[in-house]
Amino acid sequence: MLIDLRIPVPRVKLIDLEDAVQITSHYHVHQLLGNAEFAAPEVIQGAPVSLGTDIWSIGVLTYVMLSGVSPFLDESKxxxxxNVCRVDFSFPHExxxxxxxxxxxxxxxxxQEDFRRRPTAATCLQHPWLQPHNGSYSKIPLDTSRLACFIERRRHQYDVHPVPNIKSFIMSRMNPGT
Known part of the structure; x- marks a missing residue:
């Protein structure tokens, strides 16, 4: 993520220079690289991805930027x-x-677990929260101290290697009787 400060109103730019792939059809199978806490369930499960997969990441980034914590991070990868595959997250009051x-x-x-239920980018932009005239946003500045800690923790992670055998591990944990 970059913030362009050279213009009168700073603009946030989401970037991915290491792992970007242009999708030329409706779906693309993608190897899980990076940190699983930002990956959509279909990436972790080794299923085909779509433009909705990137929308998921916007949801995770929004959560992190508003709270300074990760919605899915747990003790181990x-x-x-x-947690990602179960879409197991909440909004802790603190x-x-x-x-x-x-x-x-x-x-x-x-x-949304099912990528087909996720909104398109255009639909996201129409959400009431992103409409400046609706007044639903908070006038209280966000506490960025947790976000600073989150960014510092991420700086020390080496997360560019594939997660080995994660699909079989996830499937066995989510379907223990099979």
């Missing part, structure tokens, strides 16, 4: 993957007490 209901709804709308 495997547990984090399980992190979201000053975050509007519209912002939480925006995240809920995006973090």
């Amino acid at each position: 495997e547990e984090t993957c399980i 992190y979201f007490c000053d975050v509007s209901h519209a912002a939480r709804d925006f995240i809920n709308v995006i973090l």
Whole structure:
């Protein structure tokens, strides 16, 4: 993520220079690289990805930027993957007490397990939370101290290697009787 400060109104730019792939058909199979806490369930499960896969990442980034914590991070990479695949997240009061209901709804709308239920980028831009005239945003500045800690933790991670055998591990944990 970059912030362009050279213009009168700073603009956030989401970038991915290491792992970007142009999707030329409706779906593309993608190897899980990077940190699983930002990956959509279909990436972790080794299923085909689509443009909706990137929308998922926007939901995770929004959560992190508003709270300074990760929605899915757990003690191990495997547990984090399980949390992602189960879409197991919440809005703890200690992190979201000053975050509007519209912002939480925006995240809920995006973090859908089924990529076909995720909104398009154009639909996201029409969400009430992103409309400047609706007044649903908080006038209280966000506490960025947790976000600074989050960024510092990420700086020390080496997360560009494939996660070995994660698909079989996730499937065995999510379907223990099989």
